[in-house]
Amino acid sequence: MRVYTLRSSNKMAFALPVWLAVQEELLGHGEEAEYGTPSCFDGFDDEALFDYFHLTRPCIAFITDTVRLRMKTVALKKLPLSVDAMVMVALNYYALGVSSAAVLQKVGLNLIECPTNIVGTVSGVVAGMSDQFISFPQTPEARTDVALKIETFCGIPNVLGVLAPAHFKIRASPYEKDTFRSFVNTQGYTSVMSQIICDSDGNILSVEKCCVGSTFEQEMWDSSFKGREMEEDLHGPFWVLAGKGYHLSKHVLTPVSETANENDIRFNEAHAKIHDVMRTTLGSVKRRFKCLMQLGFAQEGSLNKKSNIIKACSVLHNIAKKFSVPPPPTAGKIEALLPGKQLSAAAEINPDALKARQELIDANFSVGSSSRDPSGSNTTEEEDV
Numbered sequence: 001m002r003v004y005t006l007r008s009s010n011k012m013a014f015a016l017p018v019w020l021a022v023q024e025e026l027l028g029h030g031e032e033a034e035y036g037t038p039s040c041f042d043g044f045d046d047e048a049l050f051d052y053f054h055l056t057r058p059c060i061a062f063i064t065d066t067v068r069l070r071m072k073t074v075a076l077k078k079l080p081l082s083v084d085a086m087v088m089v090a091l092n093y094y095a096l097g098v099s100s101a102a103v104l105q106k107v108g109l110n111l112i113e114c115p116t117n118i119v120g121t122v123s124g125v126v127a128g129m130s131d132q133f134i135s136f137p138q139t140p141e142a143r144t145d146v147a148l149k150i151e152t153f154c155g156i157p158n159v160l161g162v163l164a165p166a167h168f169k170i171r172a173s174p175y176e177k178d179t180f181r182s183f184v185n186t187q188g189y190t191s192v193m194s195q196i197i198c199d200s201d202g203n204i205l206s207v208e209k210c211c212v213g214s215t216f217e218q219e220m221w222d223s224s225f226k227g228r229e230m231e232e233d234l235h236g237p238f239w240v241l242a243g244k245g246y247h248l249s250k251h252v253l254t255p256v257s258e259t260a261n262e263n264d265i266r267f268n269e270a271h272a273k274i275h276d277v278m279r280t281t282l283g284s285v286k287r288r289f290k291c292l293m294q295l296g297f298a299q300e301g302s303l304n305k306k307s308n309i310i311k312a313c314s315v316l317h318n319i320a321k322k323f324s325v326p327p328p329p330t331a332g333k334i335e336a337l338l339p340g341k342q343l344s345a346a347a348e349i350n351p352d353a354l355k356a357r358q359e360l361i362d363a364n365f366s367v368g369s370s371s372r373d374p375s376g377s378n379t380t381e382e383e384d385v
Contacts, residue, residue, distance in 0.1 A: 039064065039084045040106050052103055054095040054288045059323040063087060063316065070125045080118060081107055089115045090122035094313055097290040120305055127311035133318050136160070136197065136205045136226065143238060146199055153200040154274040155364060156267075159253065160235065161197040161205050162278045163242040164337055165217050168192050168310060170298040179300050185213035192298060194310050195220050197240060200274060202281040203321060207314045210307035212300055217245035221252070241274055243337065248353045266365040279337050284327040288320065289313040
């Protein structure tokens with residue numbers, strides 16, 4: 001019987017009972033013999049496991065067991081390999097962006113045999129696990145907990161997370177000019193983008209949409225499930241914090257574009273501090289899962305496979321954090337968040353949202369307010385994991 005050691009101090013991404021329920025379900029089907037059989041991962045020592053998969057043995061065991069459980073409910077035909085062999089191939093691809101000869105040999109494949117279908121199958125299953133392992137705070141208690149941690153971190157109250165687009169490089173055919181242009185982002189390269197929300201500890205709370213790189217951030221938010229939920233007050237009187245590519249609204253808190261006084265400056269510094277958590281989080285995700293550095297060829301009308309890989313890596317990121325698995329060392333500077341594509345027409349500022357932001361600034365960032373110093377210690381995702 002496997003016992004998983006989890007970091008339970010952080011309950012922002014999903015509650016510990018979820019993990020216990022998964023373990024109970026895994027071990028409660030009268031199939032102990034299956035889980036006691038040797039795994040193809042056993043042939044690697046701990047150092048090799050991290051080199052090939054950027055994860056630790058207990059974390060990999062949990063992922064494999066959870067995928068096995070899901071496979072029982074979604075597999076409609078005979079699988080090409082055992083579940084742990086399929087997970088091995090997928091995790092290796094996620095970690096390195098290519099398949100390693102040693103890993104393929106371990107599962108009886110070779111470099112000529114393309115494991116794309118295996119990676120696609122596992123990605124679909126792991127992406128489907130987002131209902132368990134990627135969780136936006138749903139209860140009043142959970143929202144208060146998340147907001148208090150963010151306020152302690154940067155001094156801004158009533159914030160449920162950091163909102164930003166995440167760009168992932170792809171290849172697109174330059175011969176299909178209209179399609180190619182649709183993938184070109186503000187930095188001039190081709191990408192797809194997903195909408196990500198994270199908390200102050202770098203847990204991913206929401207990931208949705210997979211759009212071409214030229215998509216406007218605001219349009220993505222307006223059409224997203226989370227955007228509609230927030231703007232319809234389904235999550236209460238809270239904000240998500242976002243950059244200049246988004247419009248200030250009653251639930252999206254953007255920085256002050258033209259600061260008028262020291263209060264505005266202090267607020268913008270606090271805003272930048274918590275917004276930077278998203279940068280370090282995405283940097284950590286891309287270091288652990290190098291496949292996200294280049295997702296291969298994409299077509300505008302069929303982005304589901306890319307979306308599944310992005311969601312799968314987001315699920316695995318949260319699992320890795322629960323197991324306190326550090327990301328691989330930083331190689332060079334972590335890339336900055338891409339500037340948002342601005343709508344050509346200037347948006348009319350919501351006067352109620354403008355008033356609410358100003359009241360927040362005056363109450364928390366004026367001289368003598370109880371706001372914390374935003375220039376204080378900044379615990380990043382890299383230090384936390």
